[in-house]
Amino acid sequence: EAGVTQFPSHSVIEKGQTVTLRCDPISGHxxxxxxxxxxGKEIKFLLHFVKESKQDESGMPNNRFLAERTGGxxxxxxxxxxxxxxxxxxxxxSSWGTGYEQFFGPGTRLTVL
Amino acid sequence: xxxxEQSPQFLSIQEGENLTVYCNSSSVFSSLQWYRQEPGEGPVxxxxxxxxxxxxxxxxxxxxxxxARKDSSLHITAAQPGDTGLYLCAGESGxxxxxxxxxxxxxxxx
Numbered sequence: 223e224a225g226v227t228q229f230p231s232h233s234v235i236e237k238g239q240t241v242t243l244r245c246d247p248i249s250g251h252x253x254x255x256x257x258x259x260x261x262g263k264e265i266k267f268l269l270h271f272v273k274e275s276k277q278d279e280s281g282m283p284n285n286r287f288l289a290e291r292t293g294g295x296x297x298x299x300x301x302x303x304x305x306x307x308x309x310x311x312x313x314x315x316s317s318w319g320t321g322y323e324q325f326f327g328p329g330t331r332l333t334v335l
Numbered sequence: 336x337x338x339x340e341q342s343p344q345f346l347s348i349q350e351g352e353n354l355t356v357y358c359n360s361s362s363v364f365s366s367l368q369w370y371r372q373e374p375g376e377g378p379v380x381x382x383x384x385x386x387x388x389x390x391x392x393x394x395x396x397x398x399x400x401x402x403a404r405k406d407s408s409l410h411i412t413a414a415q416p417g418d419t420g421l422y423l424c425a426g427e428s429g430x431x432x433x434x435x436x437x438x439x440x441x442x443x444x445x
Contacts, residue, residue: 264436267434270432329377
């Protein structure tokens with residue numbers, strides 16, 4: 223069974239540009255999470271989807287970040303416009319249900335120059 | 336804001352040595368999880384502890400949850416080079432939201 227996949231694995235963009243990250247959860251997992259690790263800091267929660275609905279988006283840093291999960295399958299996280307402090311590794315995780323084990327993808331390393 | 340402090344941040348040991356990694360918080364969590372992360376990959380769950388005072392063993396790894404459910408430790412016996420990696424603790428406080436520590440980078444040399 224395929225695990226959580228993320229695309230791209232790396233992205234290098236200039237400040238002010240737009241980037242869209244994609245996450246494909248494990249098939250059948252209704253819960254999808256986005257996390258981010260900024261260099262030198264801990265992994266931090268961004269938001270949680272249950273199917274296509276946002277269950278908790280308390281970790282989203284500001285309105286430059288937009289997450290969607292149309293149809294309740296894959297999810298995208300768009301950063302527009304990107305700032306230098308957005309650089310980091312963005313992880314996606316999925317779980318069968320709330321409170322169940324979260325399976326993490328390999329992450330997308332975003333570098334904003 | 337709930338914080339998890341992990342110590343030490345880095346640990347370099349020889350094969351066969353024992354080690355303990357600590358995870359401390361001022362807050363109570365409903366459960367505490369330990370993950371291991373290797374370069375280029377996401378964190379992989381090792382164990383979840385739920386009950387205060389709980390001890391779980393996974394081969395040479397022993398995990399303990401403090402009585403007050405605020406702290407935890409990971410003890411590795413006779414470390415091997417394959418144990419090298421980043422060890423993360425994460426607390427869960429309802430709604431599946433995880434709060435992570437910064438991690439302990441372990442290097443085991445042959």
